[in-house]
Amino acid sequence: MAQKPSIPKGTRDFSPVEMAKRNYIFDTIRSVYALYGFQQIETPAMETLDTLLGKYGEEGDKLLFKVLNSGDYLSKVADDELNDRNSLRLASRICEKGLRYDLTVPFARYVVMHRDQLQLPFKRYQIQPVWRADRPQKGRYREFFQCDADVVGSDSLLNEVELMQIVDTVFTRFGVRVRILINNRKILTGIAEVIGAADKIVDITVAIDKLDKIGLENVNEELKSHGLNKDAIDKLQPIISLSGTNDEKLAVIKDVLKESETGLKGVEETKFILDTLKTVGLTNEISLDLTLARGLNYYTGAIFEVKALDTPMGSITGGGRYDNLTGIFGMPGLSGVGISFGADRIFDVLNTLDLYPKDAITGTQLLFINFGEKETEYCLPVVAKARQSGIRTEIFPDSSKMKKQMSYANAKSIPYVALVGENEMKEGKITLKDMTTGTQQMLTPEELITEINKL
Amino acid sequence: MAQKPSIPKGTRDFSPVEMAKRNYIFDTIRSVYALYGFQQIETPAMETLDTLLGKYGEEGDKLLFKVLNSGDYLSKVADDELNDRNSLRLASRICEKGLRYDLTVPFARYVVMHRDQLQLPFKRYQIQPVWRADRPQKGRYREFFQCDADVVGSDSLLNEVELMQIVDTVFTRFGVRVRILINNRKILTGIAEVIGAADKIVDITVAIDKLDKIGLENVNEELKSHGLNKDAIDKLQPIISLSGTNDEKLAVIKDVLKESETGLKGVEETKFILDTLKTVGLTNEISLDLTLARGLNYYTGAIFEVKALDTPMGSITGGGRYDNLTGIFGMPGLSGVGISFGADRIFDVLNTLDLYPKDAITGTQLLFINFGEKETEYCLPVVAKARQSGIRTEIFPDSSKMKKQMSYANAKSIPYVALVGENEMKEGKITLKDMTTGTQQMLTPEELITEINKL
Missing domain, CATH: 3.40.50.800 (Anticodon-binding domain)
Structure with a gap:
């Protein structure tokens, strides 16, 4: 009868000390979200596979945890479907539910299902675990918490401004010095338009990002190797060597993008966000960084990321403006902007820098x-x-x-x-x-x- | 592409207002648990089926949500295993994990896995969702939160006393007037011993419980119909008509049980708990109720339940002393005592009585x-x-x-x-x-x- 118990790989138990630290992190984020008028919702751990499938690409579909139907789940499965031995196809016959993979798709589903009760703009936050059948490795788990806030139903850039204030307030409360990096998808589109290489924008940002490490000449070589012609590379020079204050950078970009309507719109949006933030005052620095290019296909306007200054760690928070969150569920035209705090990485940063207040963990x-x-x-x-x-x-x-x-x-x-x-x-x-x-x-x-x- | 989204039956979305109310409930319970030195832990949503199966009876095994193995889950399944079309057997071949069914088994598994790091007694609380493939109906969900506190590794009755204080404090903070009902499994065993009907104890408590509704004569008739002889029914008379203060009741029971060592032990335990509670002082009433007989097979000492006084609702909190929590995982001899607040029912009670503080839900x-x-x-x-x-x-x-x-x-x-x-x-x-x-x-x-x- 006795068995040596274990837990599924990639999952974790949280001890009392770990829980106290996590509660401190979540409670801090929660109270700042509330301070800005965001309201908490929760959605079920299980969603229908109809809701989940096809939302995360082919790779994502494979990483979904599927839940076996209850009862005699084989009763409706034909013999040939069994004997086919096609795991993927059979799964769709014996499973109707899966564990949520992120908080964005359940949120979109929530907005569509409850559209009649919602007063727009809807400012919601959500702190819940998600599950992915990723290969477990250091710092990557099969169950982890996401910590998202989104505003949907408002195109106003004030939302972007407030999300930056939220980021600033949260990390100030944590005592973590950060740099907020901001960019705009429209600026990147503008650059691609101006140099006539719309498909190369990712290569370009990756190459530019190496400037400090490999020098201007090598960056230009790399751009050439990606098939950019001399004219395009020439036009890119002011952007590669971009430096100075945010205002100085914006002036240079504005000049480079003078022919691109979309590009100029991106410049204008960024200027509004940065100018407005000046009037409210941030504790941490925010810098325009053209090499920031997260999730290009998803985001359509401002994008941002946060890096800790005093310990090496990837992005600890990120987000941006997107269009058409709910289109896939039959409710088009709803724009939104959101952020997501990386709870596991913040946990590590606060550990490394020893920043947990004694009272919070006593x-x-x-x-x-x-x-x-x-x-x-x-x-x-x-x-x-x-x-x-x-x-x-x-x-x-x-x-x-x-x-x-x-x-x-x-x-x-x-x-x-x-x-x-x-x-x-x-x-x-x-x-x-x-x-x-x-x-x-x-x-x-x-x-x-x-x-x-x-x- | 557009689809009308839905959620799996028996699951719920929680709106901002519902979340605010639930947070108020959980935060209140959490802070009282902490006040008494209980520490929070969390365990993964998925446990191995080895951990879960066989712990909840045959019916419980059927109600477990099983998670399909990732990747080509059919690769190790033989043709005849497929063609058997035995759903239950095939499930054990294509699923290794399941969603947790309660918080007790994961807690036992946690204690055994982390035994080397734990300092006993271990006072833990845990507030997490559990999943059961029950047929959904009013007030019964397939995903719901449990809210448990347990002390393991201490036989002291002070633990029982403190759990009663916790219950009293929590409902006082909620503003809900309750009656705490207490009984002891050893007293019930003693009664069964004395009247020579060990297997009839559930029938007996059910019959006694009807006294107010059907009168003494009918209770005795019912006992007779369950096969109790005249002598046994005679011996039960003082217990059926039990009334007065807790002390008066205990005196009567002590006399009835004078031949039963176990029964007297139960009386003594109950007396200690009630006497000690008098010295610390409770806001709510606690009454000895012999008809309380929850989970007989599981509990071994004190058992308790809480009922709201101002609105009809079943038990809103319950618990008791049990032996050998961790024996099934190869760690015998660990006794514990625990309580569980029924979050969904408390939610309804606070709604009905309109007791949510304005500030908590603003x-x-x-x-x-x-x-x-x-x-x-x-x-x-x-x-x-x-x-x-x-x-x-x-x-x-x-x-x-x-x-x-x-x-x-x-x-x-x-x-x-x-x-x-x-x-x-x-x-x-x-x-x-x-x-x-x-x-x-x-x-x-x-x-x-x-x-x-x-x-």
Whole structure:
């Protein structure tokens, strides 16, 4: 009967300490989202495969976890369908549901299903796990949390501005110094138009991104190797060597893109976002970065990414403006803009930089040592009072050896321990031991509560 | 391409208002659990079928959602296994994982897997969804949250006492008047022993429970119909007519059970729990109820349930003491005691009694109406200040018609709206409209913040 238990590969248990840290991260993001008027929704872990399939490309379809139909799932399957041994085709006959792969498609499905109850613009956030049958590797899991906020039903660039403020506020609260990178899909389209190489825009941004590492000459060589002609490469020179303030960069780009209506629209949008952010004031720097080119096919306007300054780590937050979120579900013309915080990476950054506030990860603050029945009877009303005053308090349930009880306090990093023996009971007091400094003092119950609450 | 989207039957989307209410419920429970030193853990949605199967009886096995193996899941299945068309057997060949069915088995698995890192007693809580392929019906879902706290590795009855305090504190914070019902499996065993009808204990408790409705005579008739002889029924009389205070009831039971060692142990345990609770003081009533007989096969000591007093609803919280939680995973001898709050039912009770605190379900507190570019430029720094002071604030992103913007405020139940036109800009003020009373006043930004924060 006994079996050595395990969990599916790519999944994780979260221990109390990890949970406290994750709660700190999610609670911080949640409260900032709320501060900006975003409302939380949740959708079911399982969606119909009709909702999920075909939304993430062929590769994505393969990575969906499919849920076997309940009951006699074979009853409607014909013999030849079985004997075909076509795993993919059979799956569509024996599974109707799958686990959600991201939060965007369920959100689009939500908006369409509840369109009659929604007042647009709809500002929603959602913090839930998603599942992908990716090959597990360091930092990549089969179950992980996404942490998205989107506004749909408004074309206003104020939404972009507010999302940047949200990013700035969240990382300021975390104490993580970041650089926000911003670009605009329309600027990239404009560049491609101007140099007559619409299909090469990804190659171009990748090449430009190498400037610091390989130098201008090599960048130009690389562009040439991708089939760009001399004229195109010449036109790109001001963009490759782009530097200075955001305003200076925008002026150069505007000049290069003077022939492209779309490009100029991108410049104008970016200028509005950056100018407006100046009037509200950000703590962190935001820079225009033309090499930023995330998810080209999905995004249609502003795009942004966040990088931590004090520890090497990929993008820890990203997002952008997209069109037609809900078209696939029969509700066209709804534009939106969103961001997604990378919870796992932020978790690692805060660990590396040791930025978790002590209070956020302290569980129990005070442990009463259990010396026996009489002492417990004396302690219980004090324990109750401490809790009433908001102090997270435990009394060790068994009168175990002192050593075991102190180990318990240490294992749970409990900062204060209360000791009560004959002496204390006689004087109506409690000895409070500060586990960090080792100092002890004998206090009345009221003094003890004041002492702990003053921290 | 367009499809009318839906969600799997028995699952739910949670709207912003529902989420706010649920967060209020979970946050309240979470903070009380923490106050008593319980630590949160989370386990993966998917467990291996090895972990899940055989833990919930044959019926439970059928209700597990199984997840199809990724990739070519048929490759290792022989032809005859396919042609057998045995759904259950084939499932075990093409599925290795399932969705968790409750939080108890994953917790047991967690304890065994992490035994080396755990300091006992381990006080954990866990708030996560579980999935069951039950036939959906009113109030029964295929995805629902459980909200469990357990202490394992301690036999002390102080744990039972603290769980009762937790229940009392949680419902006091909710403002729901409840009665806590307590019983003890050992008392029920004792009764069965004394009357020589060990297999009839469920029939007996069911019959006794009908006393108020059908009267003593009919209860005795029913007992007789279940095969109890006259002697047994005679011995049961004091127990059927049990009334008075908990102490009075215990005295009667103690006398009836004087021949049963187990029964007397149950009386003693119950007396300790109730006496200790008297010294700490509960807000709600706790009563010994011998007709309480939940999950007999699972529980071994104290059992308890909670009923709301002011609205008819089944048990809204329950739990008890059990032995050998982890034996099935090869770690015998670990006793525990736990409770589980019924989140869906509590949600309904708070709705019925209209007990959600306004503040907990208010999202955005202040909306700035958007009258155009110039006005927006004037408003943005004020919006930023309001947020800095903690006020959840929005500015409508588009300069839409006033009517649309006011509908938005109403739909989101935003209590305050800020209006800024020529006049306000000239005077450096903002007109604040109280959406409940309809009154308006013209205020400086600082006055506006003070006004809203004073509520």
